[in-house]
Amino acid sequence: MEVNCISEGASEPFIPGGHIASGWTTGDTGDAEYIQDPLIPDFSSKPYEIYCGDARETIRRLKAGGTQFDCVVTSPPYFNQRMYGDDPREIGRESGNGGVDSFISNLVSIFRKIPVRPWASLWVNLGDKRSANGALMGVPSLFVVAMQDAGFFLKDDVVWAKEVVPVGGRSIGHCQVEPAPGRLNGNGWEPFFRFVADPKRAWSDTSAVRIPRDDDHFFHQGTGTPIEQHRYSTAMECVTSLEGRNLSNVWFVGNSREGNGHFAAYPKELVERPIAMTCPEYLVEDGGEIKPRVRIVEPTEYSEGPGRGKRAMGQYSLAEPKVGDGQLTPEEQKQEEKRIENLREKSGRMDFARGYTPRYPKPKGWTLMDNPVVGPGIVFDPFGGNGTTGHVAVLLGRRFVGIDLYQDNAERMKGRCERAYASLRTERGVN
Numbered sequence: 001m002e003v004n005c006i007s008e009g010a011s012e013p014f015i016p017g018g019h020i021a022s023g024w025t026t027g028d029t030g031d032a033e034y035i036q037d038p039l040i041p042d043f044s045s046k047p048y049e050i051y052c053g054d055a056r057e058t059i060r061r062l063k064a065g066g067t068q069f070d071c072v073v074t075s076p077p078y079f080n081q082r083m084y085g086d087d088p089r090e091i092g093r094e095s096g097n098g099g100v101d102s103f104i105s106n107l108v109s110i111f112r113k114i115p116v117r118p119w120a121s122l123w124v125n126l127g128d129k130r131s132a133n134g135a136l137m138g139v140p141s142l143f144v145v146a147m148q149d150a151g152f153f154l155k156d157d158v159v160w161a162k163e164v165v166p167v168g169g170r171s172i173g174h175c176q177v178e179p180a181p182g183r184l185n186g187n188g189w190e191p192f193f194r195f196v197a198d199p200k201r202a203w204s205d206t207s208a209v210r211i212p213r214d215d216d217h218f219f220h221q222g223t224g225t226p227i228e229q230h231r232y233s234t235a236m237e238c239v240t241s242l243e244g245r246n247l248s249n250v251w252f253v254g255n256s257r258e259g260n261g262h263f264a265a266y267p268k269e270l271v272e273r274p275i276a277m278t279c280p281e282y283l284v285e286d287g288g289e290i291k292p293r294v295r296i297v298e299p300t301e302y303s304e305g306p307g308r309g310k311r312a313m314g315q316y317s318l319a320e321p322k323v324g325d326g327q328l329t330p331e332e333q334k335q336e337e338k339r340i341e342n343l344r345e346k347s348g349r350m351d352f353a354r355g356y357t358p359r360y361p362k363p364k365g366w367t368l369m370d371n372p373v374v375g376p377g378i379v380f381d382p383f384g385g386n387g388t389t390g391h392v393a394v395l396l397g398r399r400f401v402g403i404d405l406y407q408d409n410a411e412r413m414k415g416r417c418e419r420a421y422a423s424l425r426t427e428r429g430v431n
């Protein structure tokens with residue numbers, strides 16, 4: 001299971017992002033920098049390829065080979081957080097006065113050079129760092145601004161919540177305990193950003209990650225029969241509903257217990273949704289071009305019980321008690337107030353517009369169904385570590401390319417992809 005390390009060749013010179021605003025590289029190999037030592041992933045007998053080497057050098061060679069990725073999901077090393085080995089090419093060790101600026105420029109420069117399809121998304125989980133005086137450096141915010149300056153668009157910003165504390169005081173979940181005099185424990189959440197090259201062309205299948213609706217409020221129109229809520233994939237830990245509510249951007253996901261010797265592994269539940277939602281399951285050939293199939297969704301009326309489909313503006317937020325003060329007993333008054341409070345709680349969605357009729361998105365199939373399939377989309381992780389992204393990508397039927405600077409990580413990543421591929425074959429009944 002050995003993965004040969006790519007050691008030959010110097011890493012490319014650092015190119016600062018600055019205010020270039022030229023966006024993402026899109027597979028153009030005309031540049032001399034991109035024509036030597038091509039690497040072409042071999043997907044002939046397996047849906048993954050793992051490389052051991054420096055991300056910059058390996059990306060350059062992948063680009064030279066003409067690979068284009070559909071989705072990138074990664075957690076780069078954080079700034080000055082830990083050392084993974086002794087290779088001076090390791091990202092995150094930038095030091096000196098401008099250390100954090102160099103770190104951010106290096107990351108942006110790497111991401112800009114990843115060859116991608118025009119519909120690609122790039123998901124980055126990046127934590128913060130504190131200065132010697134305990135103040136936060138704001139690394140994730142600085143990184144977002146640098147990415148925007150480099151031409152990326154921030155399409156989603158997810159809060160990865162590890163521990164949440166409701167007003168009742170009992171926490172849900174766990175995060176690393178921190179002796180932090182005079183401040184809060186800063187380990188409760190981390191950001192997870194989704195950048196795109198083109199917000200209008202970015203491929204998304206939000207149906208894949210919708211969440212189940214409340215059974216009390218989701219009936220077939222005019223009947224009391226609940227709408228069946230199909231899951232997107234049995235391989236996912238996250239519970240989904242193809243026809244459910246649109247997923248919001250705070251995800252409560254417990255820390256990973258699958259580090260297997262790697263100190264900074266993220267949990268697989270964290271990367272399931274990005275892969276399911278932003279890496280096309282099928283690429284097809286259409287008039288000499290590669291295109292992703294797109295899910296066809298039809299907005300369909302449902303009722304919240306027979307005869308309650310239509311909404312009038314203000315029905316909820318402007319609801320008033322039916323009987324005026326003084327005509328009700330204190331008990332009836334209390335019940336009426338509760339009824340009005342319940343109605344007003346619904347106002348955000350229900351009072352959207354005059355005559356608003358609630359609809360849910362009913363998946364009706366996919367575009368380009370008669371076109372020949374080229375293969376599943378390719379997920380890429382340039383800082384693959386223990387291989388969580390690869391594991392999930394393969395389980396969800398996508399292809400995967402991963403890189404890590406260190407051989408032991410690359411081997412673990414390869415092992416996890418192999419095991420995921422074995423489960424996928426079993427699940428699909430293929431030898």
Ligand SMILES: C[S@@+](CC[C@H](N)C(=O)[O-])C[C@H]1O[C@@H](n2cnc3c(N)ncnc32)[C@H](O)[C@@H]1O
Pocket residue numbers: 053054055056074075076077078084089090091262264265266267382383384385386387388389403404405406409
């Ligand atoms: C935060 S970890 C990734 C963890 C991964 N998401 C997981 O769940 O296992 C960052 C990884 O980046 C790798 N790395 C650091 N510098 C690199 C470079 N220049 N090229 C490629 N990989 C690098 C480290 O070896 C480390 O495994």
